[in-house]
Amino acid sequence: MKTSETTFPITEVREQFPALKRTYQGKPVAYFDGPGGSQVVKRAITAIAGYMENGGANLHGTFPSSWETEEIIAEAKKAVGDFLGVQINEVAFGANMTTLTIAIANALGKQFEAGDEIVVTEMDHRANVDPWLLMAKDRGLTVRWIKVDTESLTLDLSDLEETINKKTKLVAIGLASNAVGTIVDLNPVVERAKRVGALVAADAVHAAPHIPIDRDRQGIDILLCSAYKFFGPHVGIAAIKEDVFKKLEPYKLVPAPSYYPDKLETGTQNHEGIAGIRPAIEFFASFGGGDTRRERILSGLEKIEGYENNLAARLREGLAALDKVTLFEADHSVPKTPTIAFQVAGIAPEEVCRIMAEQHSIFVASGHFYASTLADRLDINKSGGWIRAGLAPYNTFEEVERFIKAVSEL
Template identity: 80%
Template sequence: MKTEETTFPISEVREQFPALKRTYKGNQVAYFDGPGGSQVVKSAIQAIAQYMENGGANLHGCFPSSWETEAIIEEAKSAVADFLGVQVNEVAFGANMTTLTYAISRALGKKWGTNDEIVVTEMDHRANVDPWLQLAEDRGLKVRWIKVDTETLTLDLSDLNEVINDKTRLVAIGMASNAVGTIVDMAPIVKRAKEVGALVAADAVHAAPHIAIDRDRQGIDILLCSAYKFFGPHIGIAAIKEEILKNLEPYKLVPAPSYYPDNLETGTQNHEGIAGIGPAIQFFASFGEGETRRERIQTGIERIEAYENYLAARLRDGLSAIEKVKVFAAARDVPKTPTIAFQVAGVAPEEVCKIMAEEHGIFVASGHFYASTLADRLDINKSGGWIRAGLAPYNTEEEVDRLIRAVAAL
């Protein structure tokens, strides 16, 4: 895990995000709500506006605006392919990760029955749990859980060979916890899944902005993420291995394409949003080095990761030093995203967030963030959940210190 970056061009980065100019009640706004949705880079905003200004169109027309739309979609898929380490024909877009997961689960479930099992984890966002649970209920499948170790805030893999067995058809894993930031050690889980011939579906929504991803090297079959978490528009992204996608039979309208990857893209897509995906990915590449866009994206993410982790360590240490603050984080040697969950003794999480915004111009959020099983296991739902501060490459040391001082003032 990269942990320090002393030459990060923070001023240059901040110039690319118009939202950072906002003030609230006399304070310069500091955005710490990136895990719920990052701010959008200017180049993506411009691409979205340009598409709409030039005249949009639906596909398969015999006129320029239709051809241009098709070209924009193809380029966006090419950028995603380089971003995730996949083929262009393995990329499909949708409304969001949740909607895509429901479509994929229903399509896969057509061939599964009462002798089959699905595995989910207690650490995941419910978008990578409930579609599979509901499929299991509909089809009579058995569900097994990989439990969380509430002391270490990592997954408990002690009974992995029993949980993932010869009846397992799919294992759904979140690559990183959107609540406490733990980056999951996927290797032993994937290894066991492959031993029994199970598919691996990975939720990379929280991970994608912070760590370099290589779907095939990591042994993932179905990978999902969302562009609005990495400085782009609200578009869901699925990257599914070709041999799986070409045999997938999603529920769709009869005249809609049956060929892949279009078979997963039901209805007219958000073309203007798709226009903003490429520029959002190019933001990562702009910090990297290499001969190919893929290389520049990977090295760019690594550079951003180092800077974010430097800030995250500063924030965790600062908050942990405050007597009435409890930080929920795995041990120092466990890789984490720059996402910090905490509580303040005697003050409800929602009230803390209101004070941060109204008195300091600091935007943080509270709740269980749809990681509700983890919140239940940690017994924090009854006290209002966590306060979550997430860092992005546009955050600064000064903003981190502002947050620490503001919490200390409580």
């Protein structure tokens, strides 16, 4: 779908993000660091502040602020259900995706035995790798890796039959690369996992702001994402299939609930942050049409995806035309998020980012972004990693041209 500034309500969108009013070095800031954390939509900020101003409380009390907190959490889980295509009793909140994954891995590991196998990939953010590796080490499991094809920047599935075999209990895979933007073809991996009876744990942190997600239709058992990547607060989200959730035995305090999803939500949650989740999700729905919120979310995401992809196409085109710029991306046949990784010959990535901020008021980040295995395979860690430009629906074509011009002046 092609969506330009003439058909996408960019002015209306930008009015909803207070951070866009910021200036630095006398110029308006252009945010290209969305993959590291998006700016927060005004309605989420209002909800967070409103909760705190109205009097917060812990759960299970016999007074209004406690009831209201429980209702806010319930409404947030309904919104997540519509966003991810899951039941509300399958949704749990936590500090962040990493913390939740560590807790889930420790709980799930109790069901495995020495000699069982798990599978991780070389493309993933380490938050969907290391928790499983640590659990495997503790339980005496064998770890197998789905390798990355360093030429195509896609997963190499040529050895899938051997990698995912009858001993495999879990496959951990990301929906999209947070470093180079490749959207992963899940189907062959999920089909093979299901054929051998393995669970699928999917990292949707980078994918959630950009592409529609339907956990059950995609064959995922454990799905994780974070609201701060899709215009909301710093709250981690886990959506675990009911039959899997029932069997989980997370570490918890003795008096804490033993029923799901509460048993995964250890300690007092970030109630004010949770208050901002529903407004963040409804930002997507505000662009869409349909009879249900789920329909409006999917329709809104389609419009956003079209607009972002147009921006990304222009940014890729502009950077590719510069002699000293090297892009790290899959070819045109591979779908990608609007995330562009590159290097500039002769200038360290961190220095590029410093110049972009100080001279052009463009905020963009460098490093390996915890996709450190992929960075090692591409041999870019020794040169400072990538410069990663990520686009969001509040970015404009003018900002993209400004970005290209700033890089060309290097």
